[in-house]
Amino acid sequence: MYRKLGLIGLAILIFAVACSSSEPAGPVAIVNGSEISRSAFETELEYELEFYEMLGIELNDEDIAEIREGVLERLINIELLLGAAAAAGITTESVDVDAELDLIRDMFDTEDEFLGALESEGYTLDTYKQIMQEHLMVQALLDKELDFGNIELTPEELQELEEFYDDEFADLEDAPEREEVLEYYSSLWIEEKADMIVWEYIEELRAESEIEYLD
Numbered sequence: 001m002y003r004k005l006g007l008i009g010l011a012i013l014i015f016a017v018a019c020s021s022s023e024p025a026g027p028v029a030i031v032n033g034s035e036i037s038r039s040a041f042e043t044e045l046e047y048e049l050e051f052y053e054m055l056g057i058e059l060n061d062e063d064i065a066e067i068r069e070g071v072l073e074r075l076i077n078i079e080l081l082l083g084a085a086a087a088a089g090i091t092t093e094s095v096d097v098d099a100e101l102d103l104i105r106d107m108f109d110t111e112d113e114f115l116g117a118l119e120s121e122g123y124t125l126d127t128y129k130q131i132m133q134e135h136l137m138v139q140a141l142l143d144k145e146l147d148f149g150n151i152e153l154t155p156e157e158l159q160e161l162e163e164f165y166d167d168e169f170a171d172l173e174d175a176p177e178r179e180e181v182l183e184y185y186s187s188l189w190i191e192e193k194a195d196m197i198v199w200e201y202i203e204e205l206r207a208e209s210e211i212e213y214l215d
Contacts, residue, residue: 028072030212031079036072045071072213080205082134085141095136097129146201151193153186161185 027035048067052059059067108114118128142148153161161182169175 026214028214029076030210030214031076032083032209032211034079034083036075036079041072041075044075076206076211077202078138080202080209081138081141083209084145084205085137088141088144090137090140090144092130092133092137095133095140097133097136100132100136101129142198142201146197148194148197151190151197153189157189158182158186161189 025038027037028041029036045068048071049059049064052067105111105114108117115125118125123131164185165178165181169178169181
């Protein structure tokens with residue numbers, strides 16, 4: 001199963017879309033008839049700005065404008081993916097959310113710690129379960145529609161990695177094992193290729209969709 005999109009990042013985006021509601025100020029965009037509310041947009045924008053603040057990065061007006069644009073585009077992409085999942089017959093009932101939640105629970109010593117972690121992030125168990133259901137729907141869509149299993153490096157790319165190891169590691173006294181280095185960087189390269197496949201798929205969805213910007 002393709003997981004490069006990331007559990008937490010994607011879940012936060014879906015949380016913003018799933019928990020949106022109509023407001024007097026109106027939506028920031030309409031995607032194939034579905035509204036992305038201003039509250040969803042502002043929630044995700046706040047997450048993004050807090051991330052930069054945590055890193056100690058000062059943002060100017062131009063930076064913030066670019067971030068706002070990026071947040072809106074990501075929300076639109078998530079709405080497109082959820083719509084495509086529904087069109088493909090993938091529903092919340094067709095994914096095993098309980099098994100996924102059990103994997104996350106196993107990261108904590110007790111149920112109270114697990115629920116406390118959710119609460120600290122502003123979730124209840126029910127709202128987080130909804131997030132995970134939709135997250136798994138998107139994963140199921142990508143697995144169904146995209147051919148990740150046949151992603152591999154070309155002979156030329158493998159040779160490039162061999163040369164990289166020789167240039168960067170071979171002469172080191174405590175050099176890591178060649179196979180370990182090649183396997184690690186090969187996996188990163190394959191993930192990048194998978195990212196490109198997902199991006200191309202989203203671009204296809206965008207080309208086939210009606211997107212109205214209102215922000």
